[in-house]
Amino acid sequence: MCKPFIKWVGGKRQLINDIKANMPQKFDRYIEPFIGGGALFFELKKENSLINDYNPELTNLYEIIKTDPKALIEDLKKHTNSEAYYYQLRALDRDPETYQKLSKVQKASRFIFLNKTGYNGLYRVNRKGQNNVPYGRYTNPTIFEEENIYACSRLLQSATIMTGDFENVKAHIKAGDFVYFDPPYVPLNATSNFTAYTDKGFDDDMQFRLKELCDYIDSIGAYFLLSNSYTDFILDLYKDYEIVTVGANRALNCKASGRGKIKEVLAKNY
Numbered sequence: 175m176c177k178p179f180i181k182w183v184g185g186k187r188q189l190i191n192d193i194k195a196n197m198p199q200k201f202d203r204y205i206e207p208f209i210g211g212g213a214l215f216f217e218l219k220k221e222n223s224l225i226n227d228y229n230p231e232l233t234n235l236y237e238i239i240k241t242d243p244k245a246l247i248e249d250l251k252k253h254t255n256s257e258a259y260y261y262q263l264r265a266l267d268r269d270p271e272t273y274q275k276l277s278k279v280q281k282a283s284r285f286i287f288l289n290k291t292g293y294n295g296l297y298r299v300n301r302k303g304q305n306n307v308p309y310g311r312y313t314n315p316t317i318f319e320e321e322n323i324y325a326c327s328r329l330l331q332s333a334t335i336m337t338g339d340f341e342n343v344k345a346h347i348k349a350g351d352f353v354y355f356d357p358p359y360v361p362l363n364a365t366s367n368f369t370a371y372t373d374k375g376f377d378d379d380m381q382f383r384l385k386e387l388c389d390y391i392d393s394i395g396a397y398f399l400l401s402n403s404y405t406d407f408i409l410d411l412y413k414d415y416e417i418v419t420v421g422a423n424r425a426l427n428c429k430a431s432g433r434g435k436i437k438e439v440l441a442k443n444y
């Protein structure tokens with residue numbers, strides 16, 4: 175057993191089989207520069223993987239699960255699921271001095287609790303970097319599964335965890351490695367743009383920069399597979415590579431009309 179320990183918007187669990195069917199048959203190192211909840215990473219369970227995310231709160235959680243799962247579990251047991259407690263814990267980042275005093279374990283524990291009891295597993299901060307996700311009102315949410323945390327910790331022992339922009343992984347990619355990219359998607363239309371994840375956002379220029387990294391990976395004899403939305407922009411950007419269309423049930427939109435099967439693409443160089 176080993177599965178994501180957080181809910182993550184854009185999580186890839188539904189598309190896992192399509193993604194696995196489109197992976198190279200053999201490769202050396204597994205690299206995932208937009209790790210998020212890590213659905214594919216936990217499914218593959220490859221040793222010596224390299225994972226990265228721009229969100230330092232998220233990568234701190236991975237670090238703590240790797241290095242101190244016991245302390246994390248002890249701290250997680252202290253939380254109680256009530257609206258008042260949720261907002262009290264959420265408010266800790268309103269005062270930078272208080273927040274800085276929290277240990278890395280306390281920050282990781284707060285992250286998991288807010289993720290599992292906040293609305294829809296959303297991660298959203300305002301311009302000051304303060305969490306502003308409303309309370310989720312779930313009757314009996316599972317905050318954590320002790321065994322799973324230990325299983326993830328075992329897998330993470332051999333993993334390298336990096337924090338920052340996706341391009342930071344470039345220097346570590348070697349011929350024969352496999353890089354899976356699951357970036358913030360190009361929005362389908364102006365009203366459906368959940369592209370943020372971070373204060374920096376993810377605009378067209380970043381999509382171009384990512385395509386350049388894919389070209390680099392191709393040029394050195396490594397493999398890449400990239401998920402993104404089925405849009406003219408992406409179809410055109412990756413037209414020199416193989417593109418496979420897959421379907422996913424997405425519920426990013428709060429209106430019922432925004433739900434249902436949405437086409438996505440997988441682009442690959444092999």
Ligand SMILES: C[S@@+](CC[C@H](N)C(=O)[O-])C[C@H]1O[C@@H](n2cnc3c(N)ncnc32)[C@H](O)[C@@H]1O
Pocket residue numbers: 182183184185186187207208209210211212213214226227228229338339340341356357358359370371372375376
């Ligand atoms: C679509 S999610 C990945 C979901 C993941 N595959 C899963 O199964 O949960 C995109 C991730 O990219 C991260 N991100 C956003 N901008 C980034 C950047 N410039 N470099 C690296 N990661 C970034 C976000 O923090 C988010 O976790």
